[in-house]
Amino acid sequence: MRDKQGFFREEKEGGARVIRLKDVEKEYENGTYALRGITLTIEDGEFVFLVGPSGSGKSTIIKLLTGEILPSSGRVVVNGFSLTKISDRQIPLLRRSIGVIFQDFRLIEKKTVYENLSFAMRAVGATPRTIKNRIPYVLKLVGLEEKADQYPHELSGGEQQRVAIARALVNNPYTIIADEPTGNLDPARSLEIMRLLGRINELGTTVVVVTHERDLVNRFHKRVVLLEQGLITGDGVGYDAK
Numbered sequence: 001m002r003d004k005q006g007f008f009r010e011e012k013e014g015g016a017r018v019i020r021l022k023d024v025e026k027e028y029e030n031g032t033y034a035l036r037g038i039t040l041t042i043e044d045g046e047f048v049f050l051v052g053p054s055g056s057g058k059s060t061i062i063k064l065l066t067g068e069i070l071p072s073s074g075r076v077v078v079n080g081f082s083l084t085k086i087s088d089r090q091i092p093l094l095r096r097s098i099g100v101i102f103q104d105f106r107l108i109e110k111k112t113v114y115e116n117l118s119f120a121m122r123a124v125g126a127t128p129r130t131i132k133n134r135i136p137y138v139l140k141l142v143g144l145e146e147k148a149d150q151y152p153h154e155l156s157g158g159e160q161q162r163v164a165i166a167r168a169l170v171n172n173p174y175t176i177i178a179d180e181p182t183g184n185l186d187p188a189r190s191l192e193i194m195r196l197l198g199r200i201n202e203l204g205t206t207v208v209v210v211t212h213e214r215d216l217v218n219r220f221h222k223r224v225v226l227l228e229q230g231l232i233t234g235d236g237v238g239y240d241a242k
């Protein structure tokens, strides 16, 4: 199936584009009990803030969703892929259905903005024609069409994070997952990044954002899932609405 951008999409198991965690527990090898029974559903097209104090298990949830780690018990289903039953062959398809953004940007310093994006597209086998069509579209979306030939160190922190967002989007994922994307940015830049993620969500991509910035979260009227000591202790609109 091809979308508006002419980009190939894999048909997922049942076409599902839902994130579902059911009774998920995670005990790390050293005995740390990071998640103590998490049940959470994120529907196609939602925008969700995942908040909570340091050490509450937010990044552990993100790592479960990306397939980086497995739960000790319970079920994790992402975009039709069951993470506890996924085969090695399916992992690249799962990874392609999600775009991940980190606090520290993780751009390739020796490559230009354009090359960072084309590299991510070639990695999933995109054709030169698709690459040529898609990159200007995503650069425009993040407001960096003038910066294609710059290197990461020539950009501000906010611009680098926008490149990382463009890279996360370039393979047209169903879901964007961001772990503390504004952790290295000043308040004005942070607000810009959150607004951009909001716009991406309005264009149809599910967005899950981890942050502990209460004031920032409360500027948006969005679903907030609160995590404390490995348990969900709140789920509603606004950080303080518990």
Ligand SMILES: Nc1ncnc2c1ncn2[C@@H]1O[C@H](COP(=O)(O)OP(=O)(O)O)[C@@H](O)[C@H]1O
Binding pocket: 028, 029, 030, 032, 033, 034, 052, 053, 054, 055, 056, 057, 058, 059, 060, 061
């Ligand atoms: N690889 C690991 N090995 C052992 N313990 C870990 C590991 N990663 C995280 N933890 C622990 O699991 C708990 C939850 O961590 P994390 O999910 O990173 O929390 P958050 O992102 O909310 O700060 C913490 O107690 C942390 O120290």
Ligand SMILES: [Mg+2]
Binding pocket: 058, 059, 060
């Ligand atoms: Mg974390």
